[in-house]
Amino acid sequence: MSAALAVKNDGSSAGPSAAEPPPPRVRRRRERSFDETPRWQLYVPLGIYLIFTLIPFYWMFLFSVRPAGSTSLVPWPMTDDHFSKVWNERSFAIFFQNSVLVGVCTLLTTTLVALAGGYALARFRFKIKTPFMLALLCSQFIPGALLLVPLFEIFKNLQMINSLGSVIIAETVFQLPLSIILISGFIRNVPPSLEESAWVDGCSRFRGFCLVVLPLLRPGLIAVGSFAFVHSWNHFLFALMFLSEQDKQTIPVGLNTLIGADSVDLGALAAGGVIAAVPVVIVFAFIQKWLITGFSAGAVKG
Template structure:
């Protein structure tokens, strides 16, 4: 039998809850910023005008693409898809779309892989002509693509690559490599070398340490560089026009050019073709915008 004294000594006394001194301090008023005093209409009115100015061209394209031929209505009703059917079947936009996808994906893969190797060398190794090489990469961005047509046409002619999608893929990759290599080198510089050194101590080779440690951290940068290369090759008109003479091998930008003639322009077909060309790019950017912004901001920290 337990006595009352022993029960009292066995009882556990809980400590009083501690209160931080900050809890008793009065809440400081939020610091007013400059735009807090600006009336709301002065913010939303310019934004609304800019949004209206931006969306009207898109609505106009949809209007011409979805309303019947010869209609002057400002509302696409009754709605028709005859323009899309016409450009996809009669104007061979299905083949143009397939060629553009092939060129875009091949350019994305080749640009990313080659720029990844070159960017790692620029970020992790020191050599005598490194600064001169970086300067040459930067200066190459000021060279317009039109100046490269004659030498590239001569080279591809000797290699028998004219009228082949391979010529466009190689030209787009070469054109995208300098900027992509600089961006990826900046991404790799943001990854501490100590992470790779720890992997080397554990017995990893340089390549295995790069694949296991550095490469997963470069995902935003790789997505940014790859998407930039894809979109540029998707929209580029000049190389595909000059190196591809076979209509079955042409890409979407060249296909859009075929919808315009010296005498007349089919606005409905041109609007439908423009929507077909724009939708894949919009979908891609809608899914990768988070990684794209992160990648470009990370690559701009160091240089």
């Protein structure tokens, strides 16, 4: 009886063994790898999605290089008349310069402030930490249009109406909540032991952060900064409300000026759209490279 109980209490003897291999049918199902999937099941949906995505871009490019009055579906013969018109006659060179200035300044201010705020949320404990995080999340539900009148009054009292600084401040404020949350998530993935090792070696908190943590945050900083740049580059509402003079307007507002009350110059509008889309495409291609990279790879020695 005791021998039977001993056998029964033995985990490897009572019931099916944990080391017992699964049935052949289950084993074959598990061993089936992704490479065995028919290629058409992968490429056909991706091809349909790619065509659906690229058709608007092709249509915009076609109108931008096709001569006026042409109905050809092939961009040949090509002309640069539309690009020359919007760049020289429609002041798109100034719009492009203003958009670059707003985008770069928004990128820098958003990244620096979000870096400080994200580090505080990730490394310090304080009483209002949870309510503060909740307030940051809830702020994402507030549309910017609701704050246009208060912001206009504030910038008017500060004499910043018709200044690119007003657009930069507004864009930075609306980008900060999400940027702080993202940066704090990146910093939490960096082990605190790395900073503590730097402190033991004589580094201050700021120097240890710059030498140890900051290099590991490079992909996260590039992603957050790039998103801030793209958002400020494409945003139309703030530039429309706070900028009135033509030499202070940005590309989204400049594109709006190409739409007349009675007619629309499709060639010029498409050329302006291509000019506006090229920097965004380049930035997103750059984002993809850094998002794939592991931002903490090699941080901890084995």
